[in-house]
Amino acid sequence: MVNFVVSKPENRFGFALYDFLEEVDSSSLLLSDGVADLNYGDIFQTLKKGFITETFDGIDYMITPNSFFQSNSEMALQMYRKILSLTRGRTLDLYSGVGSISLFAASAADSVTGVEVVQEAVDVAERNRENNEIENVNFICADAAAYVKENTGKFDTLILDPPRGGMEQKMLKYINEMAPERIIYMSCNPVTCRDDLKLLEGYNIDFLEAYDMFPQTPHVETLTLLTKK
Ligand SMILES: C[S@@+](CC[C@H](N)C(=O)[O-])C[C@H]1O[C@@H](n2cnc3c(N)ncnc32)[C@H](O)[C@@H]1O
Known part of the structure; x- marks a missing residue:
């Protein structure tokens, strides 16, 4: 599972993740718009599966x-x-x-x-x-x-x-x-x-x-x- 924690609820990765998603079981975009360095947030897009x-x-x-x-x-x-x-x-x-x-x-x-x-x-x-x-x-x-x-x-x-x-x-x-x-x-x-x-x-x-x-x-x-x- 690889998740991306981003500061705006937008998927700016586009096709850049295309090959990468082949390699992982699960990937999600999470929103965390504070200044703290976090590894969690609100899930706003599931790129693949969403769980392992x-x-x-x-x-x-x-x-x-x-x-x-x-x-x-x-x-x-x-x-x-x-x-x-x-x-x-x-x-x-x-x-x-x-x-x-x-x-x-x-x-x-x-x-x-x-x-x-x-x-x-x-x-x-x-x-x-x-x-x-x-x-x-x-x-x-x-x-x-x-x-x-x-x-x-x-x-x-x-x-x-x-x-x-x-x-x-x-x-x-x-x-x-x-x-x-x-x-x-x-x-x-x-x-x-x-x-x-x-x-x-x-x-x-x-x-x-x-x-x-x-x-x-x-x-x-x-x-x-x-x-x-
Ligand atoms: C080290 S993890 C242990 C999880 C689980 N026992 C395991 O082995 O997978 C600590 C857990 O405590 C939860 N946690 C943190 N503060 C808490 C609190 N005040 N009361 C209850 N749970 C809390 C976290 O969300 C996290 O799931």
Whole structure:
């Protein structure tokens, strides 16, 4: 999938993309007219297809231009298999994107609730759930911190996969109050992950593994299992 984020709702590429479109599965034009350097925006033209599909251990994921999906599929699959092996009981998957972890971990859980703030991702997650005929998962479009504040005490396993900026401080306070038995924390930022782990005071770190999700860069993805003291 290759998308172009442009500042005016016009296709000025004309025939320049003709050969290029032969080479890709999906391409869209997205509008973002602010000054920020963004990789998402309002889809105003689909040049080709508008989505791609990735398959992990028999689960098909539809991925659209504005919804997050791990870019390194091989490493993501290793991490999801590990998460599956650690998941138990009623499970809450915060920052669930297109439902990749929620759907993958569903077979080990009694139920999974995925919470994601981007409506497009939640709609795709729901389609992914239906397409894969997985019954014990539901998706909610909400801010993760607001959801956790309102829903304390209902979950055995908490899965966290926040954006690079990490989690808000109030979120860590709500998680301590919720006190799930185990927390599976996937992070693409070891610095914010370290800071967050320090504030999850009621938990032991059972293990922390690093995965080379972004080869040839200084970035690394980590997976941590925390269990209640
Ligand atoms: C690192 S991605 C993880 C996605 C998914 N778990 C996966 O493995 O594909 C982080 C996700 O958090 C979502 N997000 C960012 N801020 C959020 C918030 N305040 N509440 C809920 N979701 C949020 C983003 O839209 C994005 O889908």
